Amino acid sequence: MASARYAFRDGWRLVVRHWGLSLLTIFTAMAVFYVIGASTLFVMNVRHIVSKLEDQLTIQAYVKPGVDLDALAKKISALEEVRDTKVITKELALERLRTRLGNQVEAVSLLGENPLPPSIEVRVDKASQVSNTALKIDVMDDVDDVVFAGPVAEKLSKVSNFAGQFSVVLLVVAFLASGVVLFNTIRISVYSREEEINVMVMVGATSTYVAMPFVIQGFLLGFAGALLAFLFVGGTYFSAIVKLKDMLPFLTFIESPQLLYKLGFMLVCCGATVSLIASLLAVEKFIKNAMEPL
Amino acid sequence: MDLQLSGVTKIFEPDIVALEDVYLQIESGEFVYLVGETGSGKTTLMRCVTREVVPTRGHISVGGYMLRKIKRYDLALFRRDIGVIFQDFALLPNLTALENVKFVLEIMGLSPKETTERASEELKNVGLWRRRDMYPPQLSGGEQQRLAIARAIVNTPALLLADEPTGNLDPSTADEIMQLLLSINAAGTTILMATHNPHFVDTYRHRVIEIHRGRVVRDEEKGRFDANGLC
Ligand SMILES: Nc1ncnc2c1ncn2[C@@H]1O[C@H](COP(=O)(O)OP(=O)(O)OP(=O)(O)O)[C@@H](O)[C@H]1O
Ligand SMILES: [Mg+2]
Numbered sequence: 001m002a003s004a005r006y007a008f009r010d011g012w013r014l015v016v017r018h019w020g021l022s023l024l025t026i027f028t029a030m031a032v033f034y035v036i037g038a039s040t041l042f043v044m045n046v047r048h049i050v051s052k053l054e055d056q057l058t059i060q061a062y063v064k065p066g067v068d069l070d071a072l073a074k075k076i077s078a079l080e081e082v083r084d085t086k087v088i089t090k091e092l093a094l095e096r097l098r099t100r101l102g103n104q105v106e107a108v109s110l111l112g113e114n115p116l117p118p119s120i121e122v123r124v125d126k127a128s129q130v131s132n133t134a135l136k137i138d139v140m141d142d143v144d145d146v147v148f149a150g151p152v153a154e155k156l157s158k159v160s161n162f163a164g165q166f167s168v169v170l171l172v173v174a175f176l177a178s179g180v181v182l183f184n185t186i187r188i189s190v191y192s193r194e195e196e197i198n199v200m201v202m203v204g205a206t207s208t209y210v211a212m213p214f215v216i217q218g219f220l221l222g223f224a225g226a227l228l229a230f231l232f233v234g235g236t237y238f239s240a241i242v243k244l245k246d247m248l249p250f251l252t253f254i255e256s257p258q259l260l261y262k263l264g265f266m267l268v269c270c271g272a273t274v275s276l277i278a279s280l281l282a283v284e285k286f287i288k289n290a291m292e293p294l
Numbered sequence: 295m296d297l298q299l300s301g302v303t304k305i306f307e308p309d310i311v312a313l314e315d316v317y318l319q320i321e322s323g324e325f326v327y328l329v330g331e332t333g334s335g336k337t338t339l340m341r342c343v344t345r346e347v348v349p350t351r352g353h354i355s356v357g358g359y360m361l362r363k364i365k366r367y368d369l370a371l372f373r374r375d376i377g378v379i380f381q382d383f384a385l386l387p388n389l390t391a392l393e394n395v396k397f398v399l400e401i402m403g404l405s406p407k408e409t410t411e412r413a414s415e416e417l418k419n420v421g422l423w424r425r426r427d428m429y430p431p432q433l434s435g436g437e438q439q440r441l442a443i444a445r446a447i448v449n450t451p452a453l454l455l456a457d458e459p460t461g462n463l464d465p466s467t468a469d470e471i472m473q474l475l476l477s478i479n480a481a482g483t484t485i486l487m488a489t490h491n492p493h494f495v496d497t498y499r500h501r502v503i504e505i506h507r508g509r510v511v512r513d514e515e516k517g518r519f520d521a522n523g524l525c
Binding site for chain 1: 306341344345346347348366367369370371372373374378380384385386387388397398400401402445
């Protein structure tokens with residue numbers, strides 16, 4: 001279609017003619033989308049880490065002497081939020097202590113008879129359920145005492161929730177910011193062409209025809225910004241992960257390249273959507289006015 | 295394309311009466327001169343016909359288009375059917391002379407080949423072929439006017455509104471353009487031409503409509519330029 005070719009050619013001309021403004025817009029969009037991309041990765045990693053830690057969260061229920069361990073384990077498993085239970089006999093407890101102490105194993109042998117109490121190790125579905133479940137187990141007759149990382153569990157689930165909410169807020173703010181910047185840029189090009197638009201409309205151009213180059217201009221800028229942001233995020237992410245793993249060896253991070261491709265796709269889609277909406281809004285009212293009679 | 299104005303009054307803010315109670319009937323194929331002193335309302339009348347201006351009172355219909363309630367898309371189609379030579383040329387400064395002429399054909403959806411052929415031919419007709427790659431600001435006043443004429447007639451409009459189309463031209467170029475307009479009219483285009491040029495009106499005799507302070511004060515077949523001493 002000839003008019004589509006014209007629109008792209010002219011949209012490109014607009015980008016080139018206002019090259020200073022174009023660069024400024026692309027860099028701003030890039031910064032905004034970088035923030036979006038980086039915060040998304042951050043939140044996903046926090047979630048990932050929290051879920052890993054949650055996996056390791058357990059309740060230790062120490063059992064009164066002479067109780068049937070398997071029966072108690074069954075009873076605890078019956079609780080709704082419990083994922084699984086593991087019976088730790090006196091022997092197993094000693095075994096674990098041995099491995100943990102390593103070459104100090106002699107000290108354990110010195111104790112003579114095994115002094116360790118048997119226990120049941122309980123894992124729950126979510127970190128937030130740990131305290132509650134622990135209470136339920138504690139009131140059972142056969143249970144002597146429970147030990148669990150209550151505050152840690154609660155903090156973890158809070159961190160995860162907060163990271164999620166924070167990222168939503170950030171996403172909205174970043175979206176609006178990039179929208180406003182793109183909107184203003186398109187506005188400026190529209191006004192710089194005010195007379196031309198009036199002439200085009202006077203000789204019979206439809207509003208769509210007149211609007212298209214501006215919409216494409218906005219699209220090109222937003223698209224370029226998002227693409228650059230993606231390249232930057234991708235480039236910095238893996239080197240950051242390597243450093244973080246060095247500093248925090250006990251944490252695990254997301255390392256699949258698929259994740260990055262998905263993120264890139266998301267960023268570019270966001271960029272395209274925001275820029276399309278912003279430039280349509282910027283150009284629509286103006287052209288409507290140009291077609292209105294005196 | 296025929297043209298009717300009934301009871302058209304245009305009052306600009308705050309209270310400038312540019313047109314007052316104008317009734318006009320122009321048949322398809324006519325050639326009509328619009329005369330009147332400066333500020334009498336000739337351009338305003340034409341802008342009402344292109345619907346750049348909407349009358350305060352009254353109705354205008356052009357070739358079946360009722361301008362008062364025309365829809366936006368129909369307005370674009372209507373404007374492709376007519377040609378306008380604007381008093382201030384209204385050229386696109388960032389397009390070359392050739393591109394300016396091609397533009398009207400492009401928006402009509404003609405093929406690139408046909409667009410180029412017809413635009414080139416029209417540029418030759420107005421004697422601007424040598425200037426085809428120059429931009430309007432680089433052209434002289436007369437050249438810009440000829441470019442405006444080429445653009446207005448390239449789509450073989452059914453109605454041509456020519457607002458002082460020879461105002462910036464030397465007598466011999468002006469006469470060439472006048473011949474061009476007469477030949478377009480002979481081919482079927484209705485022409486309404488505002489002019490301050492007594493020579494043309496008196497030489498090529500056609501219907502003359504005279505406006506004075508927004509009112510039609512004279513409307514005669516094969517009239518002369520200045521019958522009342524008002525122009
Ligand atoms: N947009 C406007 N706002 C206010 N007044 C206007 C406007 N356009 C035209 N006028 C007034 O309407 C009157 C008619 O103007 P118009 O341009 O139609 O005259 P004209 O006959 O074309 O004159 P000329 O021969 O000099 O071109 C003038 O008094 C002018 O000042
Ligand atoms: Mg005028």
